[in-house]
Amino acid sequence: MNGIFITFEGPDGAGKTTQLKRLAEELKEQGYDILVTREPGGTVISDKIRSIILDPAHREMVDQAEVLLYAASRAQHVHELIMPALQAGKIVLCDRFIDASVAYQAHGLGIAAEQVKAISAFASSGLQATCTYLLDVPVEVSLSRLQQRASAAAGQGLDRIEQKHAAYHSRVREGFHAIAADNPARVRVIDAHRSEDAIAADIRQDCEQLLKEHISG
Numbered sequence: 001m002n003g004i005f006i007t008f009e010g011p012d013g014a015g016k017t018t019q020l021k022r023l024a025e026e027l028k029e030q031g032y033d034i035l036v037t038r039e040p041g042g043t044v045i046s047d048k049i050r051s052i053i054l055d056p057a058h059r060e061m062v063d064q065a066e067v068l069l070y071a072a073s074r075a076q077h078v079h080e081l082i083m084p085a086l087q088a089g090k091i092v093l094c095d096r097f098i099d100a101s102v103a104y105q106a107h108g109l110g111i112a113a114e115q116v117k118a119i120s121a122f123a124s125s126g127l128q129a130t131c132t133y134l135l136d137v138p139v140e141v142s143l144s145r146l147q148q149r150a151s152a153a154a155g156q157g158l159d160r161i162e163q164k165h166a167a168y169h170s171r172v173r174e175g176f177h178a179i180a181a182d183n184p185a186r187v188r189v190i191d192a193h194r195s196e197d198a199i200a201a202d203i204r205q206d207c208e209q210l211l212k213e214h215i216s217g
């Protein structure tokens with residue numbers, strides 16, 4: 001596949017969506033063909049699954065169902081949207097991917113990481129990100145950003161995952177740190193407890209290097 005698959009990961013409220021949009025705008029201005037997408041979501045079917053997963057009314061959802069629903073949403077997304085875009089040579093920027101399942105469902109919920117990885121690999125037919133920007137912030141910072149975002153957007157409260165307690169979010173953050181330690185060549189840890197401009201500058205610089213290597217290699 002000729003394209004490049006870049007994912008953004010980190011706790012809810014770390015600033016992924018903000019940074020992904022900024023990088024997409026810069027790359028578009030430079031003339032690159034970009035696809036911006038997110039998980040869970042990205043296709044009609046995947047978005048329907050997203051609304052089932054995140055519905056705050058679904059308090060009875062069992063952990064096994066949660067893992068499989070994220071995987072089902074991912075399977076449709078990868079095969080319908082991401083793989084064709086990569087085959088067409090696009091740069092795909094995706095807000096969350098398999099690392100989120102490992103951090104949230106394995107580290108957060110306590111499901112065996114090997115099982116979560118195997119289910120995710122089946123869903124994605126083995127597709128992995130070329131590069132991952134992991135936006136890292138302390139849990140109290142990300143949770144307070146989420147509260148601010150929810151109160152700024154009238155009628156939009158916290159979703160089912162965001163409502164989980166702080167201990168869960170701490171395990172998720174530790175999970176992301178473990179993923180970064182296991183995948184040093186792919187995962188770039190970005191200190192996201194800084195201004196939006198400072199974070200964007202780091203990501204832009206790293207991505208320029210990545211694109212140079214991809215074009216020359």
Ligand SMILES: Nc1ncnc2c1ncn2[C@@H]1O[C@H](COP(=O)(O)OP(=O)(O)O)[C@@H](O)[C@H]1O
Nearest residue numbers: 011012013014015016017018145149194195196
């Ligand atoms: N570097 C930053 N400093 C302070 N607030 C930020 C920063 N980046 C994003 N935000 C704000 O925090 C909230 C969550 O950001 P968002 O990009 O939606 O995060 P995520 O996609 O990781 O959940 C938004 O209200 C956003 O405006």
Ligand SMILES: Cc1cn([C@H]2C[C@H](O)[C@@H](COP(=O)(O)OP(=O)(O)O)O2)c(=O)[nH]c1=O
Nearest residue numbers: 011012013039040070096100101104161162
């Ligand atoms: C992709 C994915 C997301 N999630 C969770 C993380 C988020 O709480 C939620 C929705 O993701 P997202 O919309 O990116 O949340 P936010 O913008 O607030 O960071 O789904 C998982 O638990 N497992 C997964 O595999």
